[in-house]
Amino acid sequence: MRIKIINPNTTQAMTDGIYRAALSAASPDTEIVAVSPRCGPVSIESWHDEVFAAAGVVEEVHRGEELEGGFDAYITACYGDPGLNPAREVTDKPVVGIAEASMHLATFVGYKFSVVTILPRWKMVMEEVIGRYGLKERCASVRCTPMEVLEFERDPEKGARELYDMSLRAIREDEAEAICLGCAGMVDFAADLQEKLGVPVFDGVTAAVVVAEALVRLNKKTSKNLYYNYPNIKEYTNCPEIISPK
Amino acid sequence: MRIKIINPNTTQAMTDGIYRAALSAASPDTEIVAVSPRCGPVSIESWHDEVFAAAGVVEEVHRGEELEGGFDAYITACYGDPGLNPAREVTDKPVVGIAEASMHLATFVGYKFSVVTILPRWKMVMEEVIGRYGLKERCASVRCTPMEVLEFERDPEKGARELYDMSLRAIREDEAEAICLGCAGMVDFAADLQEKLGVPVFDGVTAAVVVAEALVRLNKKTSKNLYYNYPNIKEYTNCPEIISPK
Amino acid sequence: MRIKIINPNTTQAMTDGIYRAALSAASPDTEIVAVSPRCGPVSIESWHDEVFAAAGVVEEVHRGEELEGGFDAYITACYGDPGLNPAREVTDKPVVGIAEASMHLATFVGYKFSVVTILPRWKMVMEEVIGRYGLKERCASVRCTPMEVLEFERDPEKGARELYDMSLRAIREDEAEAICLGCAGMVDFAADLQEKLGVPVFDGVTAAVVVAEALVRLNKKTSKNLYYNYPNIKEYTNCPEIISPK
Amino acid sequence: MRIKIINPNTTQAMTDGIYRAALSAASPDTEIVAVSPRCGPVSIESWHDEVFAAAGVVEEVHRGEELEGGFDAYITACYGDPGLNPAREVTDKPVVGIAEASMHLATFVGYKFSVVTILPRWKMVMEEVIGRYGLKERCASVRCTPMEVLEFERDPEKGARELYDMSLRAIREDEAEAICLGCAGMVDFAADLQEKLGVPVFDGVTAAVVVAEALVRLNKKTSKNLYYNYPNIKEYTNCPEIISPK
Amino acid sequence: MRIKIINPNTTQAMTDGIYRAALSAASPDTEIVAVSPRCGPVSIESWHDEVFAAAGVVEEVHRGEELEGGFDAYITACYGDPGLNPAREVTDKPVVGIAEASMHLATFVGYKFSVVTILPRWKMVMEEVIGRYGLKERCASVRCTPMEVLEFERDPEKGARELYDMSLRAIREDEAEAICLGCAGMVDFAADLQEKLGVPVFDGVTAAVVVAEALVRLNKKTSKNLYYNYPNIKEYTNCPEIISPK
Amino acid sequence: MRIKIINPNTTQAMTDGIYRAALSAASPDTEIVAVSPRCGPVSIESWHDEVFAAAGVVEEVHRGEELEGGFDAYITACYGDPGLNPAREVTDKPVVGIAEASMHLATFVGYKFSVVTILPRWKMVMEEVIGRYGLKERCASVRCTPMEVLEFERDPEKGARELYDMSLRAIREDEAEAICLGCAGMVDFAADLQEKLGVPVFDGVTAAVVVAEALVRLNKKTSKNLYYNYPNIKEYTNCPEIISPK
Structure with a gap:
């Protein structure tokens, strides 16, 4: 294949x-x-x-x-x-x-998922795709970090910290049961976050x-x-x- | 596994x-x-x-x-x-x-899918699960045949005919682009239907x-x-x- | 009858x-x-x-x-x-x-009602029935107490206090105008709560x-x-x- | 009282x-x-x-x-x-x-109800109240007769016939399981219609x-x-x- | 004309x-x-x-x-x-x-608008018209001031202050990108607010x-x-x- | 300007x-x-x-x-x-x-509007923009003609006939009270259609x-x-x- x-x-x-x-x-x-x-x-x-x-x-x-x-x-x-x-x-x-795939899969292991992603303006793009895929009721929240796409590569430690903090808030405040990482550049953070957070963390790729x-x-x-x-x-x-x- | x-x-x-x-x-x-x-x-x-x-x-x-x-x-x-x-x-x-899996997957290859299933009273069960999975906007229709579950095994020729007819109506009248077969007992009909209808046909199992x-x-x-x-x-x-x- | x-x-x-x-x-x-x-x-x-x-x-x-x-x-x-x-x-x-009866009736005396209920995980069950009855727009919130079903019988004083506190938050923060008590075991608290809160309080039974x-x-x-x-x-x-x- | x-x-x-x-x-x-x-x-x-x-x-x-x-x-x-x-x-x-009372009650004995009512322009008034009560998903259809309010009193035979015909279409074509009569002037037709149609028929009063x-x-x-x-x-x-x- | x-x-x-x-x-x-x-x-x-x-x-x-x-x-x-x-x-x-006109126009210059208006009880009237115009998804929030209609004329300084404060909260906390002033009596505040807030502010008239x-x-x-x-x-x-x- | x-x-x-x-x-x-x-x-x-x-x-x-x-x-x-x-x-x-402008304006003169447009596959594009503008409840239908964009210029007589026929069906069968012409190339048909149909017909430009x-x-x-x-x-x-x- x-x-x-x-x-x-x-x-x-x-x-x-x-x-x-x-x-x-x-x-x-x-x-x-x-x-x-x-x-x-x-x-x-x-x-x-x-x-x-x-x-x-x-x-x-x-x-x-x-x-x-x-x-x-x-x-x-x-x-x-x-x-x-x-x-x-x-x-x-x-x-x-990659958004579509990870969001649909997330619904199989958590009733509600949150998207943790880049800059605040990206939230509306997220809301439009979540709406198109029909997953609005299953999405607990879209949480934005203050970081640009390329910053996650330039400063992975900050990236890991921001993703962890926002995921934790999604879990504690928004009832998220699974996390979808909302950027293709976050792929290297998923495994570690899943272990630390204790909930399924989906990377889109x-x-x-x-x-x-x-x-x-x-x-x-x-x-x-x-x-x-x-x-x-x-x-x-x-x-x-x-x-x-x- | x-x-x-x-x-x-x-x-x-x-x-x-x-x-x-x-x-x-x-x-x-x-x-x-x-x-x-x-x-x-x-x-x-x-x-x-x-x-x-x-x-x-x-x-x-x-x-x-x-x-x-x-x-x-x-x-x-x-x-x-x-x-x-x-x-x-x-x-x-x-x-x-199996409903959940096939419906979610269907949205990757067709904008709208229809469920073709058993007796009319099953339609409401379908509407409830479609609602729960968030796929109402992506579902073109639920089409019922007049057949009971076990009838598909007893009379597979009739089963094939009914599924084909209803799928065709879903495609022509409801804008369905993919078909989900709404019963675990329909698994043997999927490949043949897909070939005849020319659209993706999903079996749940x-x-x-x-x-x-x-x-x-x-x-x-x-x-x-x-x-x-x-x-x-x-x-x-x-x-x-x-x-x-x- | x-x-x-x-x-x-x-x-x-x-x-x-x-x-x-x-x-x-x-x-x-x-x-x-x-x-x-x-x-x-x-x-x-x-x-x-x-x-x-x-x-x-x-x-x-x-x-x-x-x-x-x-x-x-x-x-x-x-x-x-x-x-x-x-x-x-x-x-x-x-x-x-009992949920169905009390929620429908609540809409006759308050534009929005809140459900005050047991443990946090019960919230999703509530959201599903509220959705099924079509009352999502009329429900101000679902507020959970940290109490199990049988705890309300074992410790009614704590039960009364928790129900009062959560109801008050629903009224003040969520715009609830009526309260539905979300457990059949809360029936004995309704009359007293209604008097103290000054809004209609519905028991399901x-x-x-x-x-x-x-x-x-x-x-x-x-x-x-x-x-x-x-x-x-x-x-x-x-x-x-x-x-x-x- | x-x-x-x-x-x-x-x-x-x-x-x-x-x-x-x-x-x-x-x-x-x-x-x-x-x-x-x-x-x-x-x-x-x-x-x-x-x-x-x-x-x-x-x-x-x-x-x-x-x-x-x-x-x-x-x-x-x-x-x-x-x-x-x-x-x-x-x-x-x-x-x-009376609309509110009959529609809410109808949902207790049928998954979907239809409203059978007066002139076509009344349909939008019905859609607005149905929306306000949250019952859109439970309403199978609003079916209008070509009759004015006072005509039902002037020509009850025609009224009975029109209500029966439209109710039957709602039952057969729209999956209605209960009928709500959409005018206070239809109160005298309810019992007879219920008997003939074999489904619950609600009068608002x-x-x-x-x-x-x-x-x-x-x-x-x-x-x-x-x-x-x-x-x-x-x-x-x-x-x-x-x-x-x- | x-x-x-x-x-x-x-x-x-x-x-x-x-x-x-x-x-x-x-x-x-x-x-x-x-x-x-x-x-x-x-x-x-x-x-x-x-x-x-x-x-x-x-x-x-x-x-x-x-x-x-x-x-x-x-x-x-x-x-x-x-x-x-x-x-x-x-x-x-x-x-x-005037609500209809300003809300529809607001969607052309901001993805989400907030309504800033009078007393809290007016919020439900706002929610009903927003729903009727189909703009629920485009409305970031309805923010109420504690002021009556005629108070805005009696005490315009207080009015200006309240409208500014609530608009700012809508912008900062609710993601509002445009403001609709929810009372015909607020017409004189719009130009000044628009300048101070730096986002489009619509008066209904x-x-x-x-x-x-x-x-x-x-x-x-x-x-x-x-x-x-x-x-x-x-x-x-x-x-x-x-x-x-x- | x-x-x-x-x-x-x-x-x-x-x-x-x-x-x-x-x-x-x-x-x-x-x-x-x-x-x-x-x-x-x-x-x-x-x-x-x-x-x-x-x-x-x-x-x-x-x-x-x-x-x-x-x-x-x-x-x-x-x-x-x-x-x-x-x-x-x-x-x-x-x-x-142009879609946005005409659809929003149409809601001021008709409770429900229909879009009459080009080829059937264009319907989904229409449904997405109608959804984005929040006008789903106000849209009676999207009616497609079998004509390509440039065909309306090549054969305006056929274009006029198709638009008239589809608009009439929208008015009679879908309860449309206003028509939005769903292509910038239909601008020359609007005035004539409005006169013949007796309802407001909006051109987007x-x-x-x-x-x-x-x-x-x-x-x-x-x-x-x-x-x-x-x-x-x-x-x-x-x-x-x-x-x-x-």
Whole structure:
């Protein structure tokens, strides 16, 4: 099985971390390819960052389908799940978002989960995806740290401390029974936090890998019946050839 | 990995079918044990059937934990997911319902799914679980056939025809992009239906197996933080010793 | 008029208290019968307790219908309303839950009510029944005390103090205008609390009695049109004869 | 016990019918007083009719409290429940709306109820009250007949036929298990319809009487804690003295 | 263009302030007429005040249509939008509520808005209109001051201070990005507050004027297709001739 | 006042039509500038088209702010409102979507509106924006024609016929009281349809122009308090200089 993971930002160090995390969760016979789009923001912390990153994600799915021999599944690895719907139109292979995967899985081991994530403005992106996945009633809270995406790499000790503190508040004050870490760059903190907090702590990347593998093993493909059908054929003026619907 | 699947009804032929389906989806190194409770209804088609079946499910989880050396995960294999919440209180291993697993997975490959199921009165049980899982907006419809649970085994040709007809109506009239088969006894119809309908068709048993395996591989256990904590120790008057919270 | 009240737990002292409370609210010509199931938990504080208690409730309705000459109405007297839906399938007489009765009535005298109840883990059971009855927007809050069910009988002074404190917080901080006491064992505290707090305080048992009487006087029976129809006839393996649907 | 029923329209024949219906449901020791406001529409079929009728209802509650020696409860007897909230501010006695009473009671004997009512434009008034009472998920449908309020009195045979036809469609097509008759002028059709349809059929007036009696017997009064507190004292320019908050 | 603004209370000083505010927002060629009903409360702070004020609003729309040569639009200028639905039945010209106008506009410049308003009991009126307009998810909070309507005119310094303090709390604690001032009498505070708070602050009167002008310029009239159709012709017993539907 | 309207697709003929429509609705002293992005799809009919169009919209707002001397407001003129949230982060001037503007305005003249739009797959995009604006309860239906965006220009007679037929079905079968035309390319059909159907018919472009003017006249700017704050400064790898947050 071959899975292509697209880190929607262009920071190679994060792509590398995502690759390692994915490998650690994948079955031995699964091949992981992890890439960043050729253009886009170095991190994703606003709707502005998201819209350009989403375009990059979609282009990478096109590239996977048309130039790289196809994959069995695709993963978009930013916790706002940018480009998820358009990416599903491009391919009939499963496309899995890391927020989506971790939040759905969290509901199997805790009645309520909290998302612990980056800057306060990210909360609204979270509320929109939680709403789209139908998990509003199961989400105890979205707790923001005062940290930017790349700060978690630059200062992992501070990152660990902030994530622990906010998770603890979610558990004690919001009735959270499980924690979802709301950024692909938090993958290295999950195991340690789970041990310290004593509740399940989900990282999105590993969650998306096991969900993607599950869908492939069940032989499920993205439905082309209606909303995820291939985009209508048309010209994309002044755009890279690869993204024009053909 | 060892998974105990509990068919909440007492019809051994269904338990056998569930066992075969589970095996077909499980990883090679996963051991599947499939049982029926020692007492309860031969099929589950009402709240009345459910309440007694749920008690049986919980007793079997107790048995798994206390008498059978423990399992890595448990699955409750009736599409109303009877006993799911109390079973999660009994163990810290993941407990997965087949409705829950298939519905969540369906949202990854279709924006809207429909449940195609047994008798009309089952629709309300479906609406309650769909509401609990937060998937109301993602569910296109619940379509009932006029068939009882055991009829699908007695007359599989009729069963296949009814499931196909209702699925087609869900796809054409309700905008369903994926189908969830709403009974553990429909497991043998899924592959064929998927091919004929051209959209993903989910059977609950196989979906639950891959979700349970995914949770175990991610090292996630049922949170004991609050709502799924072990039941308070107390006496159960005139009840089998095994079920009294200790 | 004859009403059978089923205390879903097996603590006779609670059944006695429920009987006295019911009598106090009933019309002079109403005969009250109060029982506990022959088996089940001594108190109900988790989903685990609920599922076994629910089975006991349903068995007692069967017994009422088939062995005891029938009743004009049934009441299930635990504040999680266990067994309510299956009990309604068994009989065409009204079946009333104490949570359901008190919450609906509370909305007639206060725009928002709060439930003041037992241990924190009971909150989720409350949220599920409140959701089922459609009263989420009318519920100001669910406030838990740190007390177990049977503690209210063992230490009524502490019970009165905790209920008063939590009710006051609901009134002052949550905008509650009426209080629902969330346990059948709190029946003796209601009148005193109402006087001290100056807002309506509902006990479930007396609320259920007047609602049951109201339904009987209006000549309303449980609809057998669809979801509450009698359970389909089938075998219940190794179960007491009384519960098999005939 | 003394209950004042206010028919919000000024058609005396309807007030008389409401009085007879109320008497038939009331306990022997309950005194019923039924009135129409001194001014207002002869029937209520729009928001326009409602707003003037509501003013009349509130004035009649003032009159009851200040000039007529007080009552134990008040009932507003138009199925849009006009004036219910302001009436509750005027008195600390329970005030019960007929829509509110019948809809809440219907949920005890059927999972879903339908309202069968007058002209199509009334549907939106129904949707607003159903929303306010939290019963949207429990309401199967609102079915309108093509008949005006007073037509049911002028041509009862046509009225009976239309109500039967629409109720049957609600039962067969919308999964209704109980019927609520959505106009105080339909009170005489309920018993016959219930017999013919074989499901519980609720008339609002009798439902409100038993609910009002239940609240009085439980010694519950309208909460003055916040939203139903007495209106602030102020001048009402050019208004009848009786309605100025004092 | 001629717009008639109806201040639903009878305090002429407020009507004058509303007139001035409306003029300041209106296009140069728009004629503003501002009136109070001939009878009704001097301020609106409860459902009781609202029901009588609403009748006055509707009467003034009748007067506008039948005696004053018609207007291009009507505005109801109390923040509970009393009489809005019945007023729309009376005319085919747009009728705009000040709460409605300001809340809808606020969503264009802030993801979440808060309403800062009068006494705590007004909060429920706010929640009902917010629900009716569909803006619950976009409303960060309703914050009440301890001040009555007319107090804002009597003590504007205190008014300014309270509005500033509560707005600041909404911004800092509730994530409000825009403020809606929840009373027509707060119109003079808006500009100053907007400057001090650094977020958009909406006054209802000016918002309603620009929305009314926009609808007129787009040649939109109140739909007579169903729910806002003219009221059915009927007698209004003992009522002013002007309000009887003809 | 200067308003920049961005047609998110690259079909100049549509941009020209949008310009003419905007001019017809704008005040005499408003200057309208209408553009298409320099790259992107020739029409927008899927999430795929939307994601690339959204990037183009945001780039044009940057261009307006940084290279074109600023505008008083921006309008995004595709009925999925692509790029609305990120565009609001880029500027403190109001940014108005055409779907958003027309839907909100429609609620002032009809209790329920329907959207009549292009191909069936566009329905889900509509449901997402309707949900985001909070207007789900006010939306009677989304009715799709079998026509592509550009077909309305190629065959306007067919376009007019399809829009009329679908609007009529919305009015008769779905209780729609107002119609919103769900594509910027339908602007020329609105006046004629409104006349023929006898209910208000909203075109998005003209609605957005009057809303944008209203916000500017009220001196409202996009809140920079939280979710619409300027994007964090960062590098956008291999992206046009204009879009990097500075």
